[in-house]
Amino acid sequence: MAAIQNRYDFVYLFDIINGNPNGDPDSGNMPRQDLDTQKGLVTDVSLKRKIRNYVQLAKGGGPPYAIYMQEKAILNLQHQRAYDALGIKPETKKLPKDEAEAREITRWMCTNFYDVRTFGAVMTTEVNAGQVRGPVQLGFAQSIDPVIPQEITITRSSVTNEKDVEKERTMGRKYIIPYGLYRCHGFVSASLAGDETKGTGFSEEDLNLLFEALTNMFEHDRSAARMEMNAQRLIVFKHDNRMGNASAQDLFKRVAVQRKENASLPRSFSDYIITINQENLPKGVVVIEKL
Amino acid sequence: MKVERVSYDVMTPSAARGILEAIHWKPAIRWVIDAIHVLKPIRFQSIRRNEVGGKVPATKAKTAMRRGSLEGLHLLVEENRQQRAATVLVDVSYVIEAHFEIVRERAGSDDNEGKHLDIFNRRAGRGQCFHQPCLGTREFDASFSLLPPDAPLPQAEEESAELGFGHPRDLGFMLWDIDHQAEDRPSLFFRARLVDGVMRVPAPGSAEILR
Numbered sequence: 037m038a039a040i041q042n043r044y045d046f047v048y049l050f051d052i053i054n055g056n057p058n059g060d061p062d063s064g065n066m067p068r069q070d071l072d073t074q075k076g077l078v079t080d081v082s083l084k085r086k087i088r089n090y091v092q093l094a095k096g097g098g099p100p101y102a103i104y105m106q107e108k109a110i111l112n113l114q115h116q117r118a119y120d121a122l123g124i125k126p127e128t129k130k131l132p133k134d135e136a137e138a139r140e141i142t143r144w145m146c147t148n149f150y151d152v153r154t155f156g157a158v159m160t161t162e163v164n165a166g167q168v169r170g171p172v173q174l175g176f177a178q179s180i181d182p183v184i185p186q187e188i189t190i191t192r193s194s195v196t197n198e199k200d201v202e203k204e205r206t207m208g209r210k211y212i213i214p215y216g217l218y219r220c221h222g223f224v225s226a227s228l229a230g231d232e233t234k235g236t237g238f239s240e241e242d243l244n245l246l247f248e249a250l251t252n253m254f255e256h257d258r259s260a261a262r263m264e265m266n267a268q269r270l271i272v273f274k275h276d277n278r279m280g281n282a283s284a285q286d287l288f289k290r291v292a293v294q295r296k297e298n299a300s301l302p303r304s305f306s307d308y309i310i311t312i313n314q315e316n317l318p319k320g321v322v323v324i325e326k327l
Numbered sequence: 328m329k330v331e332r333v334s335y336d337v338m339t340p341s342a343a344r345g346i347l348e349a350i351h352w353k354p355a356i357r358w359v360i361d362a363i364h365v366l367k368p369i370r371f372q373s374i375r376r377n378e379v380g381g382k383v384p385a386t387k388a389k390t391a392m393r394r395g396s397l398e399g400l401h402l403l404v405e406e407n408r409q410q411r412a413a414t415v416l417v418d419v420s421y422v423i424e425a426h427f428e429i430v431r432e433r434a435g436s437d438d439n440e441g442k443h444l445d446i447f448n449r450r451a452g453r454g455q456c457f458h459q460p461c462l463g464t465r466e467f468d469a470s471f472s473l474l475p476p477d478a479p480l481p482q483a484e485e486e487s488a489e490l491g492f493g494h495p496r497d498l499g500f501m502l503w504d505i506d507h508q509a510e511d512r513p514s515l516f517f518r519a520r521l522v523d524g525v526m527r528v529p530a531p532g533s534a535e536i537l538r
Contacts, residue, residue: 045459061410062375071372079376080466100398103378105403141388148397152383159383173459175468223468225458253339270478285470 037100037240039230040171044243046272046326047291048220048250049175051305054212056185058082066211067185074182076216082175083220087185088151090253101147101245104157124223139233142168146236153236155247157292171228171238172246175266177220180293180301183213210261215303217268228276247272249324268305270327271312275320282318290314290323332413334463336369337519340528341504343423351447355434356427356486363526364422365490366483379404387503391438419462422474422481448473456480468516475508483524491521503536 054061054117058078059065068077088103095101135147138159146153155168192206200206224246229238247270254265290313299307314323340360347358381402391400429440431515450456451473460469486492498519509536516537517529529535 053521059375060375062412070417072370079374081376102382102397102401104401106403107405131387137389141385141392144392145383145388157383159385159388169447169458169465171458173461173465176465184377201527221468223459225456227457275456279450279455279457281453281455283470283472284459285472286454287349 037237037241039235039237039244040226040240041278043226043275043278044224044272045284045287046222046270047288048222049217049269050267051217051267052213053215053264056213056261057265058161066216067183067213069183076179076213076218078177078218080176083174083177084155085214086253087249090249091150091258101150102148103151104242105151110236144201149265153238153242154185168236169228170236171225173223177218179216179218181295183216185211185213187211205258217305217308220292223284230302251327267327270308272324274324275319331411334414334416335501336498336525338363338421339502341502344504346460346469347425349458350450352457355430355438356443358427359427359429359531360425360528362424362528365521365524366420366481367418368487368533369489370415370417370484372413373414375410376411377401378411380407380409417513422512492523496521
């Protein structure tokens with residue numbers, strides 16, 4: 037599989053209805069917020085987790101789409117881990133050069149594991165050559181408007197401990213955001229995919245799988261806490277040059293998300309208008325709407 | 328401050344170098360940061376995240392490679408959880424003043440300053456980069472633009488004492504860079520001061536740099 041030849045920048049919009057997209061361990065699992073603006077946040081690592089889970093589910097977890105950072109929740113231990121046809125047979129040389137060997141290990145990990153190839157990984161060796169920087173970089177997702185978390189108290193009509201049998205009921209709490217539309221920016225570097233020494237071999241197929249994951253990952257991530265999360269838009273800027281043809285910030289400005297005049301309290305995606313300014317696009321940049 | 332990360336008040340010279348290298352770098356050149364202008368008030372925020380405590384054990388990868396199977400080669404995140412808080416800067420804006428030097432021993436015959444300067448200026452001017460530069464860690468992407476030679480320098484938003492206006496502000500010891508040439512890669516430090524919103528960075532080899 038050949039590495040990608042183009043730089044990509046993308047804008048990803050997703051929303052949540054009556055749920056908690058990403059709890060903050062610092063404040064009792066309340067939805068994360070930027071305290072200055074009250075806007076909601078979803079961390080990059082939270083989204084990466086969902087991408088990994090989706091790829092594991094969609095591809096069955098075998099090479100070349102194995103997932104290194106696994107969650108036990110999807111232990112589909114089918115162990116169809118067959119010998120990878122492209123497997124490298126490392127020769128146990130008499131005098132292996134540490135660096136060359138480290139590089140070989142890195143390459144092997146990239147070949148077999150989708151998440152190492154995409155997001156990178158830190159591998160420990162005596163020689164510090166086992167650091168893989170993945171081509172895909174995600175920022176924090178931030179909500180368009182301030183979100184107002186609500187604390188919901190719920191009751192359970194059974195108890196855990198025998199000694200509480202008199203109580204008959206226990207109470208619990210959860211936080212929800214009635215509605216929030218979140219915007220996330222992402223970057224795909226062709227150089228980190230295809231560079232001779234640093235490249236991870238991230239290919240067109242891998243890229244399409246990434247976009248597929250972003251489009252569908254919430255469908256397979258339902259839970260009581262998250263309820264309805266939906267991918268709404270995925271707008272990709274493709275540069276015809278490996279280094280890019282325009283600055284990412286200028287391209288991102290072309291995607292405007294505006295609340296409709298009459299929607300002072302947004303409660304659905306239809307309360308927003310998304311416009312993509314395609315006029316005078318920089319030469320060599322095309323807009324692809326994946327969703 | 329590594330386990331619970333706390334940001335410095337100002338971008339370090341080493342981070343600034345990383346941003347420039349993300350736009351253009353070759354082994355034949357070495358970026359040298361001269362000064363960092365701080366344009367916005369210094370504000371912090373705390374973020375706590377679930378992180379993974381372990382790294383990929385290379386030895387494990389090696390045995391799997393020999394066996395030619397991925398059996399048992401993964402990291403279960405639940406068994407390796409660490410919640411770490413990071414105290415990060417919010418809403419930053421800097422101007423980096425830098426130049427580069429040609430590294431003679433790694434330079435080819437066609438490596439001259441003009442060529443690399445042209446490449447950098449062309450890329451930075453067009454928003455091109457090798458990979459998107461970041462502000463410290465990769466989840467915080469950096470937007471960049473080139474200040475043309477005749478453009479006025481952007482001024483700090485407010486001339487506050489915190490940015491060293493009126494009286495130099497001592498930022499204490501700050502990482503200058505990591506000495507990658509030396510054995511076990513020691514960190515080098517310098518005494519950082521903000522004077523009228525500008526942090527001057529000592530040149531390589533100067534006596535101000537401490538090991």
